[in-house]
């Protein structure tokens with residue numbers, strides 16, 4: 140039986156753990172997560188395990204990437220279950236920080252929720268996340284990492300504080316864990332590209348690996364949020380995978396235009412009962428919208444089923 144991972148809650152202790160192993164010449168692979176782990180996460184952990192001597196997984200639901208109107212308080216959690224799964228995979232340390240932001244976090248998600256303000260823009264006119272809402276607008280944390288162009292489109296349109304929150308917390312986690320390698324899922328395609336760009340632009344000494352999307356046997360992309368779908372919504376949500384697959388086929392075999400491909404996805408998901416947030420076809424690296432698929436592209440979607448917003452994508456390599 141694999142030994143239990145060390146559970147580290149304090150950021151100074153995490154850095155100490157990492158440095159003590161690195162000083163002995165060990166390499167470290169890191170998988171940041173928000174917990175409630177499923178096979179998609181575990182695939183990243185296995186990939187990480189094959190790439191370095193030691194694997195660290197973080198479990199942290201980051202208030203800095205949720206707007207007050209979003210689903211921070213509804214985000215599922217099961218730390219005990221997560222630790223069992225990670226022990227089975229031989230993970231060495233699990234970082235569940237309680238003091239990542241030294242202020243404003245108080246009792247965690249409950250306290251953030253209790254002091255939450257409405258909307259995503261504070262009195263200063265600047266975007267406000269649940270982290271700022273909890274600390275009092277304008278006080279506490281004020282340094283944000285922004286990947287300015289890549290964060291604008293796709294999920295950045297409807298989640299205005301999301302990517303600055305993700306880039307900032309990942310920068311903090313990299314500074315604390317000091318990994319050699321970090322693994323991200325391509326399910327969150329824009330997030331993966333943003334982290335690659337941040338690492339390049341800010342010279343983080345971390346190699347970023349993008350890991351393929353893991354799907355349920357019927358094609359639905361695994362996501363912690365799937366647990367919040369009713370059985371009927373779960374069935375309807377399959378339209379995402381089905382429509383992306385049809386669009387990819389049409390792109391490769393029927394010379395359809397991007398407009399036709401996007402309309403096809405919108406139509407199939409809407410007919411199934413989903414509410415479209417966006418459907419876009421973009422270049423794989425720059426995420427710039429394309430009119431024609433004559434170079435590597437990716438078709439990205441976000442859609443609501445009931446109160447659950449799901450994202451998915453499919454790469455198209457002509």
Ligand SMILES: Nc1ncnc2c1ncn2[C@@H]1O[C@H](COP(=O)(O)OP(=O)(O)OP(=O)(O)O)[C@@H](O)[C@H]1O
Pocket residue numbers: 171172173174179180183322323324325326327350351352353354360361362363364365
């Ligand atoms: N189905 C999947 N396939 C591959 N990677 C995944 C999958 N689901 C999540 N990941 C990756 O796991 C990491 C942690 O993601 P996170 O904890 O937010 O899980 P999640 O399932 O994406 O949750 P949600 O979408 O509900 O926020 C991210 O790099 C994400 O891309």
Ligand SMILES: CC(C)(CO)[C@@H](O)C(=O)[O-]
Pocket residue numbers: 171172173199201204305308309327330
């Ligand atoms: C990368 C991440 C752990 C940052 O909070 C989160 O956005 C996620 O789980 O994808």
Ligand code: BAL
Pocket residue numbers: 173204327
């Ligand atoms: N997987 C991305 C985390 C989020 O949606 O907040």
